[in-house]
Amino acid sequence: MSDVILKIKRQDGPNSRPYWEEFKVPVAPKANVISLLLEIQRNPVNLQGKPTTPVIWDCNCLEEVCGACSMVINGVARQACAALVDTLSKPIVLQPLSKFPLVRDLMVDRQKMFENLKKIKAWVPIDGTYYMGPGPKVAPSVQDERYLISCCMTCGCCMEACPYVNPKSNYMGPTCMAQVKLFNAHPTGAMYKDERLDAIAGDGGIADCGNAQNCERVCPKEIPLVSIIAELNRETAFRGFNRWLKGKPKGPGLAAPG
Amino acid sequence: MKFIVVGGGLAGLMATIKIAEKGENVDLISFVHVKRSHSVCAQGGINGAVNTKGEGDSPWNHFDDTLLGGDYLANQPPVLGMCEAAPGIIYLMDRMGVPFTRTPEGNLDFRRFGGTLVHRTAFSGSTTGQQLLYALDEQVRYWETQGKVNKFEDWDYLSAVIDDNGVCRGCIAQDMKTMEIRSFQGDAVILCTGGLGAVYGKTTNSIINTGSPASSAYQQGVYYANPEMIQIHPTCIGGDDKLRLISEGVRGDGGRLWTYKDGKPWFFMEEWYPAYGNLVSRDVASRGIFKVCRELGLGLDGGDSVYLDVTHLEPDWIEKRQHGVLEIYRKFAGEEPTKVPMKVFPAMHYSMGGMWVDYNQMTNIPGLFAAGECEYQYHGANRLGANSLISCLYAGTVVGDKVMEYCKGLKKTSSDVSSKVFDAEMARQKAGMDKILKFNGPENPYVLKDEMNNYMSTYVGVVRTTKQLQDTDKKLLELMERYKKLGVYDTGGWSNRTAIFIRHLWNMFELARGIVGGSLLRKESRGAHYMPEYPNRDDENWLKTTKAKWTPSGPQFSLEDVDISLVKPRVRRYDVTKDQVIKEAAEKEAASSKEGAK
Numbered sequence A: 001m002s003d004v005i006l007k008i009k010r011q012d013g014p015n016s017r018p019y020w021e022e023f024k025v026p027v028a029p030k031a032n033v034i035s036l037l038l039e040i041q042r043n044p045v046n047l048q049g050k051p052t053t054p055v056i057w058d059c060n061c062l063e064e065v066c067g068a069c070s071m072v073i074n075g076v077a078r079q080a081c082a083a084l085v086d087t088l089s090k091p092i093v094l095q096p097l098s099k100f101p102l103v104r105d106l107m108v109d110r111q112k113m114f115e116n117l118k119k120i121k122a123w124v125p126i127d128g129t130y131y132m133g134p135g136p137k138v139a140p141s142v143q144d145e146r147y148l149i150s151c152c153m154t155c156g157c158c159m160e161a162c163p164y165v166n167p168k169s170n171y172m173g174p175t176c177m178a179q180v181k182l183f184n185a186h187p188t189g190a191m192y193k194d195e196r197l198d199a200i201a202g203d204g205g206i207a208d209c210g211n212a213q214n215c216e217r218v219c220p221k222e223i224p225l226v227s228i229i230a231e232l233n234r235e236t237a238f239r240g241f242n243r244w245l246k247g248k249p250k251g252p253g254l255a256a257p258g
Numbered sequence B: 001m002k003f004i005v006v007g008g009g010l011a012g013l014m015a016t017i018k019i020a021e022k023g024e025n026v027d028l029i030s031f032v033h034v035k036r037s038h039s040v041c042a043q044g045g046i047n048g049a050v051n052t053k054g055e056g057d058s059p060w061n062h063f064d065d066t067l068l069g070g071d072y073l074a075n076q077p078p079v080l081g082m083c084e085a086a087p088g089i090i091y092l093m094d095r096m097g098v099p100f101t102r103t104p105e106g107n108l109d110f111r112r113f114g115g116t117l118v119h120r121t122a123f124s125g126s127t128t129g130q131q132l133l134y135a136l137d138e139q140v141r142y143w144e145t146q147g148k149v150n151k152f153e154d155w156d157y158l159s160a161v162i163d164d165n166g167v168c169r170g171c172i173a174q175d176m177k178t179m180e181i182r183s184f185q186g187d188a189v190i191l192c193t194g195g196l197g198a199v200y201g202k203t204t205n206s207i208i209n210t211g212s213p214a215s216s217a218y219q220q221g222v223y224y225a226n227p228e229m230i231q232i233h234p235t236c237i238g239g240d241d242k243l244r245l246i247s248e249g250v251r252g253d254g255g256r257l258w259t260y261k262d263g264k265p266w267f268f269m270e271e272w273y274p275a276y277g278n279l280v281s282r283d284v285a286s287r288g289i290f291k292v293c294r295e296l297g298l299g300l301d302g303g304d305s306v307y308l309d310v311t312h313l314e315p316d317w318i319e320k321r322q323h324g325v326l327e328i329y330r331k332f333a334g335e336e337p338t339k340v341p342m343k344v345f346p347a348m349h350y351s352m353g354g355m356w357v358d359y360n361q362m363t364n365i366p367g368l369f370a371a372g373e374c375e376y377q378y379h380g381a382n383r384l385g386a387n388s389l390i391s392c393l394y395a396g397t398v399v400g401d402k403v404m405e406y407c408k409g410l411k412k413t414s415s416d417v418s419s420k421v422f423d424a425e426m427a428r429q430k431a432g433m434d435k436i437l438k439f440n441g442p443e444n445p446y447v448l449k450d451e452m453n454n455y456m457s458t459y460v461g462v463v464r465t466t467k468q469l470q471d472t473d474k475k476l477l478e479l480m481e482r483y484k485k486l487g488v489y490d491t492g493g494w495s496n497r498t499a500i501f502i503r504h505l506w507n508m509f510e511l512a513r514g515i516v517g518g519s520l521l522r523k524e525s526r527g528a529h530y531m532p533e534y535p536n537r538d539d540e541n542w543l544k545t546t547k548a549k550w551t552p553s554g555p556q557f558s559l560e561d562v563d564i565s566l567v568k569p570r571v572r573r574y575d576v577t578k579d580q581v582i583k584e585a586a587e588k589e590a591a592s593s594k595e596g597a598k
C-alpha cells in the first residue's frame, strides 16, 4: 500500500474562515477519493501528526448515481466516488463546490437546484394514482433521448462549471434547462410545454446562458446540454414571436394532478 | 389529521403521494435529499405480470414464483395483493413519465430475471430505480408547491413518541446541520427507511443504509421479523469503499456464469440447473458460486470469483440495455466487459427481514407503520430480483390508504396528547446526544464498525455454522463493551456527522445481534439461511416467522405460523420447471394412494 497526500480546503461552518489541511493517507487498490476520506475518519490525524476532526462531506450510493458527492477535485467539479486515486495527479486537492452555500468542509447546500425544478414545473401532470391503464406510447427514439436527460442526478457539477451561474445572476443553470426538454418531450408533459418555455423565458432563464459550453464538458452523465439549450433557445424565441404576432396571453394553467 | 413519513425512497414517496392526493398534510423526514435515496441504485427492473410476450404469464404465476423464490416463508395474502396490483403500478409509473425501455411499437419492454421463466421485468435501461425514484420525486415536488408536503431533508429520525396507552403520536428527529433535536406531532408515523447494508459494510447498499430507524423502533418494542434472512447477491464487484452490483438483468439479457474446469470453460449453473440455468433464484446462485470456489477450489485464480460473461452478445445491443451497469464495471474494475468477461463474487445485498407489520403495514405499536425494505412482509426467506421495487411501491400505496382508515378510527388525535409525552421523549434523545458528545475514550467508531463488518460478512453470509455464529455474537458483545470507550473526535454543535454516526453505530450493533440471534435459532436451511448442520427445509418445525423482541440483554425470540392459506408449499427445485415438479408430485401421490389401496 502506498501513501498519498490529500490537501483539503476546510471550513467549520458557513460563517467560519476557510483553511487548508493536509493528510497523508494509505491507498488501497482501486481506492477512490471517498476511500481516502473514509480513511481519515478512521484516523483523524493531519500531516503534521496533530489530531483533528474528521472531514465532512456528502455521499450515499458510491456508484455515481445519487449525485451527492460532487466536489472540486484537482480543480474540476466531479463525483468523488468515481474519482479513482490511480488516475489523479498528486497531491490530490479537494475543495467544496463554490456556487452553493457552504455547510461544512466539503459539504454544500444545493437546495436552490431543487427549488428551480419547482419553477419550471418539472413533472408530468397526472390525474391521480388510481388505475387508468398504461401511459401513452412513446417511440423508442424519443425514449432514448428522454432517458439520457433523465439520468441527471442534480449533482451540481454543471452549475459549478458555468460562468453564468454566479452571485450576480439568477440563472437557473444548464441542468434546469435540460429538464424542460425532458418534460416537454413526453406526450403528456408536452400538453404544458408552453408554460415551461415561459418559465425559462423570464428572469434566470435561458437568455442568461452565454454559451460557454463548460457544462457539457463536466456532466458526469454526458447529457448533451449544449445542443439541448440551443434547441430550447429556438423554441422560446419562436414562442415569443408567435405570442407577439397573435397578441395572445399565456396558455391555460398547468392542470393539477388528483 | 397529520401524517409523518420517514424516508423518501420508493416506499416513502409513494406513501406521501397517496396521502397528499387525499388532501392531507405530510411531514416528510429524510436522512438525505429524497432524490438521493438508496432506491436510485436499483438497476435491473421492476416485476409485474403484464404478459406482453405471449408467455401466458399472470399475477398468479408471479405470486407462485415469489412464494417459491422465498421458500414459502412469506405470508401469502399480501404477496398475492402485490402481484395483482403490480401491472397497474407499472402503468402508473409509465403515466408519470418514467422513460421505460420500449419495444419498436412504443410499448413497455420486459426482460427476464431470476427465479422465473418468463419476461416479467419492466426496465429503464439499467437505472430503473433511479428513473422510478425521480418520477415520484417530481410528483412530490408538485405536492410541495401545493402546500401539502413539507420536507425535512438532512434530518435524522431518532425515535417514535409513544403515549401512556402505547400509541405512537409522532416522532423525534434531529436537523443534521444545526443539530437541533425536535418533536413532530403526527397521528400516524410511517417508517420507510430502507435496508441495513452498513451492518455488513461489504455490500452493494448505499453507505447511508445503517438501518438505524428500524433498530430504534425495535428497541422501542416493535418486533423485528426474520432478521436472519439476508440476501447475498451472486454477482458483485470489488471496491475499497463499498462493493458494487452487476445486475441480475445482465443474466436476464443472456449473460452466462462460468469458470475453468480441466482447462475448459465450465458453465456450472447451466449444467446444474438446466431449466433455469443462470437465472435461478439468488440464494441458489450464490450457493452455487460458493460451492465452485470454496468446496471445489475452482474460483478464478483460486479465489472467490467466477466469470459473468457477455462477450458473446452483440455489443451495441447489450450496451444499450445495460449501459449503466457496464459503465460501473468499466469505471470500477477498469476492464472492457464486452471484450473480457467480468469477474464477480457474491456479497450482501438486501434484507428480507425487517420490522414486523400486519396486513395494513402497521407494526405492533399502534400508529407506527412501516413500508419498503425496512419491513419483512413480501419476500419470505429470499427475494426474487426486481421484486423489491414493486414491493416498495405496493406497500407505499397500501400504507397510504391504511393510515387514513386508522386515523378515522382514533378517539383521540395527536394534538390532544399532552405535550409532556413529547417533551419526555425529546429529553431522552437530547440526553443521548449529550452523552455521545462527551465520549473521550481511545476507541474509534469507524474502526468498530469495520470490525463488525468483517465478522458479519465472513460468518453470517452464504453458509453459516453454529460455532461461527456464536463467535460473531461474542464479537458483537465485545464491540458493545468497547463502544463505552469511544472517542467522538468532534464536539462541535454544527453538522457533527461523527456524533450522528456514533448513534447509528449502536443501532447497527443491536440489529446485528438480532440477525445473528435469528440465525442461531433457525435450525433448518431455508432460502438465504443455509446451515450445513441442518441442510434441509423443515416445514414441520420451521415454517415460522422468527420474531425478535428487544430486551436489554439481547433479542428474545418467538415463532409465528406463516399464512399458507393459498398455495401448498412444494419442494424447491430449479433444475426442472415448476410444471414438472407439480407433475412429479401428483404422480408420487397417485402411486402412494395406489399403494395404500393395496
Ligand SMILES: Cc1cc2nc3c(=O)[nH]c(=O)nc-3n(C[C@H](O)[C@H](O)[C@H](O)COP(=O)(O)OP(=O)(O)OC[C@H]3O[C@@H](n4cnc5c(N)ncnc54)[C@H](O)[C@@H]3O)c2cc1C
Residues within 6 Å of the ligand: B006, B007, B008, B009, B010, B011, B012, B029, B030, B031, B032, B033, B034, B037, B038, B039, B040, B041, B042, B043, B044, B045, B046, B047, B128, B129, B155, B156, B157, B158, B192, B193, B194, B195, B204, B205, B206, B211, B212, B213, B245, B247, B349, B350, B371, B372, B373, B374, B385, B386, B387, B388, B389, B390, B392
Ligand atoms: C445496487 C442495488 C441494485 C438494486 N436493484 C434492484 C432492482 O433492479 N430491482 C429491485 O426490485 N430491487 C433492486 N434493489 C433493491 C431496492 O433498490 C431496494 O430494496 C429499494 O430501493 C428500497 O427502497 P425503500 O423505499 O425501502 O428505501 P430507500 O430507497 O433505501 O430509502 C430509504 C429512505 O429512508 C431515509 N432514511 C434512512 N435512514 C434514515 C434516518 N435515520 N432518518 C431519516 N431518514 C432516514 C433515507 O434518507 C431514504 O430517503 C437493488 C438494490 C441495490 C443495493
Ligand code: FES
Residues within 6 Å of the ligand: A058, A059, A060, A061, A062, A063, A064, A065, A066, A067, A068, A069, A070, A079, A080, A081, A082
Ligand atoms: S456517492 Fe452517489 S454519486 Fe457519488
